[in-house]
Amino acid sequence: MKSVIPKEVESLWTLFTAPTVWALHFVGCYAAVAIYCAKAASFDFGFDTVRLALGGLTVLALVVIVLSAYLAWRQWGFGSGDPPHDEPTRKDRTLFQGFATLLLAGLSFVAVVYVAIPLIFIAECQR
């Protein structure tokens, strides 16, 4: 069976994946709520629908971040070597990038959860 996960990822772009997902989730949440609340009268669905949709977006964002973290963990050799990986070799560069990507993925995971917490508490638009 062919795996959907690439066998090897060695690009600087993977470093930015998780923070980019967080940024898109952040903008998506804020823009969706702001636009809905400004134009609620012209929509025929309630604010709970917006909350549920953004909840779905949150789950999707977290899944992508977890996937990015898994790839980074794999690139880091599943923690087989200890940081700081500062030797001027190809291997250390790859391990360093994997470790840094893993840390950024962890940070982005927490940031996405924090951005989503208000969705639980904010139940209506204030006009």
Added chain:
Amino acid sequence: MRGKGPTEASRPMGSGLRSLKLCPFILLPGLSLSSCSGSHSALDPAGPEASYVAHLFFVMLFGGIVIWIAVVAALIYAARKKRVHSEESAGRIILWCGAILPTLVLGALLSYGLWMMPAIRPWVPDEQQVRRIEVTGEQFWWRVRYLDEAGEVMFETANEVRIPVGEPAHFSLRAADVIHSFWVPSLGGKMDMIPGRTNPLTLTADRQGTYRGVCAEFCGQSHALMAFTVRAVQPEAHETWLAERRASKPLDAEGLAVFLNNGCGACHAISGTAANGRIGPDLTAFGERGTLAAGALPHTTEDIARFVADPGDIKPGVKMPHFGMLPEDDINKIAAFLKELK
């Protein structure tokens, strides 16, 4: 003498010194706590919104103390320990205490704050607000307008707000020139006043009293001299006061002619007289106010005269020109007239 205990003569002195050394530990918390009460303290709440703010503060304070004690204990342990720990266990401590625990604590605080938000900032739709008070921040005073059910202005006053005890007061906060911030610590959190916007704020006073409010956003030279007073009175007394203020009665007093002849009415309004200026604070019932020049001076005839003669000396940057060129007798007559204005 070395190695011997205190002599009979030295004992009282020694115990006296010990008491003196202990004094700061006894006096300081006492003094600190005594400054927590009063008309201008978020730690002495006089309404539900302020109670939630105080509660939030004490929860944060308790949490902060627990964390501080834990950090200091860890520091003492690290300084005194004999056993060498492995790098791996040190790494585990950093991971749990430096990343996982702070993330959980911050997540819990964020959830707690969001859960508390509706109580700290009660929101009432416009159509359900029984009576609104529009407050506009101006350099360096507060324009206060009482609105009726239709949102029309009933009357205007300045630097003093009256609200009924036990009933929510709905404020519409605006700014005329720069950003100000409306804050009555005893009644609730602050709310910014931004030019071009109207920000709503609902405050409720649980008990009768006079509370001090301030501008909480730097707005210019006399920002620190921009205070106001909130008087929470019984609802019946409030209704009577509103009815009295709505009924404009003609006014005639000795100092009124001097006030009008010197052009004061071009900037200030006094209900029932020809003075109808809108640039400066409305002076109707000025004599009932507790302070002068937005809390800058006590409300005495001498201080009113001082302010009329040279307002810029008391409140730098104020727009009112100085009237020190007027005969002293005129200034005194204006001050006496304003002091007695009911």
